Amino acid sequence: EPEVTQTPSHQVTQMGQEVILRCVPISNHLYFYWYRQILGQKVEFLVSFYNNEISEKSEIFDDQFSVERPDGSNFTLKIRSTKLEDSAMYFCASSGEVLNTEAFFGQGTRLTVV
Amino acid sequence: AQSVTQLGSHVSVSEGALVLLRCNYSSSVPPYLFWYVQYPNQGLQLLLKYTSAATLVKGINGFEAEFKKSETSFHLTKPSAHMSDAAEYFCAVSKNSGGYQKVTFGTGTKLQVIP
Numbered sequence: 001e002p003e004v005t006q007t008p009s010h011q012v013t014q015m016g017q018e019v020i021l022r023c024v025p026i027s028n029h030l031y032f033y034w035y036r037q038i039l040g041q042k043v044e045f046l047v048s049f050y051n052n053e054i055s056e057k058s059e060i061f062d063d064q065f066s067v068e069r070p071d072g073s074n075f076t077l078k079i080r081s082t083k084l085e086d087s088a089m090y091f092c093a094s095s096g097e098v099l100n101t102e103a104f105f106g107q108g109t110r111l112t113v114v
Numbered sequence: 115a116q117s118v119t120q121l122g123s124h125v126s127v128s129e130g131a132l133v134l135l136r137c138n139y140s141s142s143v144p145p146y147l148f149w150y151v152q153y154p155n156q157g158l159q160l161l162l163k164y165t166s167a168a169t170l171v172k173g174i175n176g177f178e179a180e181f182k183k184s185e186t187s188f189h190l191t192k193p194s195a196h197m198s199d200a201a202e203y204f205c206a207v208s209k210n211s212g213g214y215q216k217v218t219f220g221t222g223t224k225l226q227v228i229p
Contacts, residue, residue, distance in 0.1 A: 031214050043158070043204065043219040056216065091158065095215035102146055102165065103208065103215040107157035 002026040006092050006106035013082050013113055021077045021109045023092030032075045033093040033103065034067065036060065043091065049075065082113045116141040116207045118188075120220035128228050133177075133192040135223045137205030140186065147188040148206040148217070149179055158204070164188060175199070200227045 005024045013019045025032050034046040047057040049067050066078045075094075079086055089110050095103040121136040139145055147164040162173025169181040175198075179190045190203060205220040 033216065035217075035219075042221045043206075043217075045216060045218065048214070048216055050214070055214070089157075093215075093217070096213050101213070101215070102148065102160075102163055103217055105150075105158050105160075110155075 004092055004094055004104050004106035006109050008109060010110045015084055015113055016081050019079050019082055019111065021090050023075045023106055024073050025075055025094030026104055029094035029096045031095045034077045035091040035093065037089040084113050087111060087113045116145060116209060116218050118205045118207045118218065118220040120205050120223050122223055123221065124224045124226065126226040126228055127195045129197055130194050133195045133199065133225065135190040135203050135225065137188045137190065137220060138186050139188060139207050141207060143209055146208045147181060149173065149190045150204045150206060152202045152204065195227045197227050197229065200225055
């Protein structure tokens with residue numbers, strides 16, 4: 001079964017450093033998403049991406065965040081200057097154009113900012 | 115806008131007892147509905163999904179859920195709880211609108227199974 005893969009599974013970074021979280025969506029999918037889950041809280045939508053541009057973003061997705069699809073397979077989330085409160089699990093997801101299909105989620109990257 | 119409400123942030127059941135986790139949804143269009151399970155320090159695992167086909171949906175690990183439009187509910191059940199079912203469960207909703215599938219999650223219910 002096709003799956004969304006995320007790397008790394010766990011990343012530790014120092015406050016103020018830039019971090020890039022990587023995702024490989026399912027190959028024929030066209031919509032891509034990032035979600036965040038702070039420890040002990042619910043999963044929150046960050047941003048969606050379609051046709052090489054952001055299609056929707058939440059109020060969480062401020063100027064320190066950016067997304068990119070640098071090639072035909074990867075989808076990245078960059079946090080420019082990490083803060084302690086960015087520590088969370090980040091989930092990537094993708095979905096296709098076919099009706100009656102849901103979004104598929106990766107296993108997540110746990111980001112710890114120290 | 116779509117949303118889901120999960121009633122009860124913590125539910126405790128005895129091993130072998132019925133599991134019932136409640137979820138009500140709000141959606142202006144026919145929704146897709148999902149239940150995900152998350153074990154400690156792990157990712158999201160899809161338990162089951164409703165995508166406008168059968169209203170009674172069977173998922174993995176013996177779980178099932180019934181879509182009730184009249185009650186706007188999608189409660190998750192399992193006839194007999196196992197210790198391994200202890201985890202956090204998230205109800206979620208997305209629009210039935212083709213390829214774009216932004217998902218909105220509930221606040222989660224932690225299931226404790228007592229031996």
